[in-house]
Amino acid sequence: MERIGARGSGGSLALGLAARRAPGLVLPALRGWVGGCLAAESAQRRLFPWLAVAFGAGILLFFGVADGTPVLAAPLGAAALCLGLTPWLGTRPVILALALALTAASLGFAAASWRVSRVAGPVLARTTIGPLTGLVESLEEREEGARLVVRVARFGALAPEETPRRVRVSFKKAPPVRPGDAIEASARLLPPPEAARPGGYDFARDAWFRGIGAVGSLTGKIVVRPPAEAPALSSRLAALVDAARNALTRRIAEATGGQAGAVAAALVTGKRGLIAPVTSETLRAAGIYHVVSISGLHMVLAAGVVFWLIRAVLALVPHLALFWPIKKIAAAVAMLGVTAYCVFSGWDVAAERALVMTLIMLGAILVDRPALSMRNLALAALVALTREPEALLGPSFQMSFGAVAGLIACARLVGGTLFRQEGAGRIGRLFGAAAAAIIGTLATTLVAQVATAPFATYHFQTVQPFGLLGNALTLPLVSLAVMPAAVLGILAYPFALDLPVWWLMGQAVRGMLAISGWIEGFGGATLVVPAFGTAALGLLAAALLLATLPASGLRWLALLPGACGLALAAAPERHDLYVDRQGGGAALRGADGRLITLGRPSGFVLEQWLKADGDGRKAEAVGGGTCDRLGCVGYLADGRAVALVRDRRAFAEDCARAAVIVTGLAAPPGCAAGLVIDRAYLARHGATALRVAVGGALVPRHARDPARAAPWWPAARPPPETQKAPQPAAAEPSQEESPGVPDDPEP
Known part of the structure; x- marks a missing residue:
């Protein structure tokens, strides 16, 4: 053994000396290693996910560099040109891969351009007070009053081309209206607020993509009037769904009572207005606020419960179990069920992306493919980004897909297969199953938290050190009690047999809140960290991609951008002066x-x-x-x-x-x-921040770039001032409601 070790050591030394004397030997070796890794990637079909990365790069190019709205034919033409060259590049795989990447990037750029032109609408130029007439599209009850989204028919003296299509308004009392009602009321509206600081959350951008051109409050009396014209069928259906969600939210909250009822209702319907701020802070301190956001966890659990129930019922019939594809039938029913659940829960952005991912993975069962794979994840990302390219800029998309990529890459650890041994005895199997369940749960939480940490810290500037403990203690409760009860309650609701189910669900939610409150009592349950820049985020995101997408030794390449990103994030630039917009x-x-x-x-x-x-x-x-x-x-x-x-x-x-x-x-x-x-x-x-540089120079940063003409930054917006539109006498307008920041999404 000593000889072998000595010989190996001498061989390494000789190779090092040879590399030093003959640098030309290193490059062929490196080229051979990279070639071998790429061959392994190709053999395992792991190159396809990089097309989704290239598609996202095209979207980032549009939002980060493009000035104005490009001609859609330009990126489509570039994509067609690159794709047209591929038949002649079969013998040159590297150039072929580059051509396909450029094709995907051009299509991503085109998708973003098309989306911007499709949702373009007027944005209110200045604070305006006037009579508002429109159709209530959605209503969310809150602890005090409600928040409404109104499709505007007329506002004050604004011309039709200046009138926002939708506005989001708050009302301090319980409004005497329902979704689908045509209303008239006095309103104080403002332009959607831009970022409070450079690099901060831009509510104006998100509102613009949702068709909301103003926010504010209703004052005085709300009058329900017959609509001037019949609403579109889609508007009527959306109003019916929202009214049903509100009715079920009240039923669950009243059946359970207290904040447990508010949280239970949010878990089922997605309506979070009844959750008190102190309860939200408690859930955040435990790292489990994502549970009340209808997204990946809820979709997977809802689909899993329906899939298991249907398959179990069909398996009770011997003829069906032997001669029918009950697994595929269960998958198809689960697809219908989870789609209905997404529609009923409000079809939120995060829920929609989770639905796409869940449908693709259930569809893989129908065609006898592995349900959880990087190819399916990449396909889900392509579908989601084609529909809503702007989602790539937000924390929900980044955290959702980052967490799932990490879980797929660590599937053996998360699934517990490392702890199951073939041929083990009964005690060994029991021990292996217990170890797999415990370690798998902890590993799932740890992997998800590590994968989402760069995005969560960048967007929210908070870290929950005990989030691993909070998720480990509460997620089994959510998976085994809360969500199955939610599915059972929804099935019992049409028969009016659901109240006992909601009460039982509320007891499980109370346990979840008790655990969260216990964790909140720990010192330092929520740590605030300085905001770091987009360069650090980009490097950490690149490290995550390199660590999860490859199946070969190329994963080691993640170390370099990961180390650089951590170094930049650990030493962020701190500003010495902030000025509001x-x-x-x-x-x-x-x-x-x-x-x-x-x-x-x-x-x-x-x-x-x-x-x-x-x-x-x-x-x-x-x-x-x-x-x-x-x-x-x-x-x-x-x-x-x-x-x-x-x-x-x-x-x-x-x-x-x-x-x-x-x-x-x-x-x-x-x-x-x-x-x-x-x-x-x-x-x-817009909002400005200054940093005192070495030598005393003042270095400014701005929330908006005056050299660019982003559509949610109206180029000719006048200075802030109040314009009072012709109106009847109205009460004093209420203060602007805080736009908030995006809630912690489900990873």
């Missing part, structure tokens, strides 16, 4: 290194700034600078003054002494401050 408030880094406020930024915006800075304080706990009736003043770490001007009379003094002027007014042309962030500046750039 209207110039009414700001936050700057004080002498103690923490942010203090200037003016009156909204609590929602301030908490977004704090989270981006890695600061877990609530908005009310943040101190402020020196203020008077004319404005506020604060000081950067190097002593330079930052002035927030509220009154024009303050410009004369502040322009002479401040390095930075922040105001929602129009600054005088001769203002001598080093940087003036006024109404016109913010109208072009």
Whole structure:
């Protein structure tokens, strides 16, 4: 053994010396290794998923670089050209792969361009108060009042080409309307809010793709009137489904009671308005808020329960079990059931993508293919991105597909097959089954959390250290009790025999909330980390792709982008001054290194700034600078003054002494401050953040790029000001409701 070891060591040394003396020997060896890996990938048909990656790259190219709306024929022509060359590239596999990748990227670019042109609609230019007439498309009851989505027929004195197609409005009382009603009420509407900080969640973009051109609130009395014309069939069906969802939500909540009823209702219908903020924070602290978002977990469990029930019932009949393909029948029924569940739960974006993935995997059973494979995942991604290319930019898509890719790549560990030994005795089999169940559950949670961590941290700036424990303790309860009860309750609901089922389901949900509350009591259950940039996210996403998609040694290539991404994420750029998009408030880094406020930024915006800075304080706990009736003043770490001007009379003094002027007014042309962030500046750039670089230079970042013309950034949007439309006397308009951030989706 010693000789063999010595000889192996000497051989390695000799190879190292040879490589040093003859570099030409290394490249052929590396080329041979890569060629062997690619051959293995081709043999296992693992190259197809990279077409979905190329398709996504085309979408990112469109949203990241394209200025305006390209001509659709251009990317389609490029795709046709690349695809037309493939028959002559059969003997050159590398060039063939590049041609196919360019084809997929061009098609992704075309899909994004087509989607933008298809959903384009008017966006409200400024805050406007006026009478709103329209059709209630959906209604979500909340702890106080409700939130409605209204298809607008007329608003104030706006011309038809300026009137948003849909608006999202809140009402502080229980509204006397149902989905499908035509209403008239006084409304205070605003343009959908853009990102609160550069790189933050852009509600305006998401609203634009959903056809929502304004948000706000209803004031005064809501009058139900006959519609001027009969609504379209699709609108009537959507209203009927939403009304049924609301009725079932109330029934479940009343049968169960308390917050357990609110959570149970959300698990079934997707209506989360009754969940109190404190309950949401408890679920987030335990890392299980994704459970109340109708998406992958619910679709898989619903399909699994239906599949198991149908197959079990059919297996009870010997003739059917012997001569009928009961597995395929069960898969087909499960496909119908999970589709109906998705429609009833609101056909949310995350639920739709989960439905596509579930249908493809159940369809694989019908054609005798493996249900869970990278090819099926790639096909689901292609379908989802073709329908909604903008989903690639959001956390739901990224976390969902990232988690499933990780689970497929670690299938042996997650499935517990490593712990099952052939030929083992009874005790060995029992031990192996127990180990497989325990380790498999923990491994599933761990793999999903590792795969989704880059996206969750980038979008939400929070980490739940005890999320592994929370998921390990609650997911078995959800899988074995909550979701089967949900399916049984839905089946019993038409017979009015569902109330005992909802009560039993509520007891399981109470157990889930009790576990979450216990975990929330741990110190540091939720950690806030500074926001890192898109470069770090891109590198970590590339590492995840390289670690999960290949089946060969190419997985080792993930180490380089993974290490670089972690290094960038661990040392993010922290800004020293934040300015809101209207110039009414700001936050700057004080002498103690923490942010203090200037003016009156909204609590929602301030908490977004704090989270981006890695600061877990609530908005009310943040101190402020020196203020008077004319404005506020604060000081950067190097002593330079930052002035927030509220009154024009303050410009004369502040322009002479401040390095930075922040105001929602129009600054005088001769203002001598080093940087003036006024109404016109913010109208072009949106929310702004400044970083003090080495040498004292102020480096700005902006929420919108004035050189680009994204359709959800109207190029000619005037400075923020209130325009009062002709209207009857109305009550004082309510304050703008916080747009919120995307909820933690199901991985």
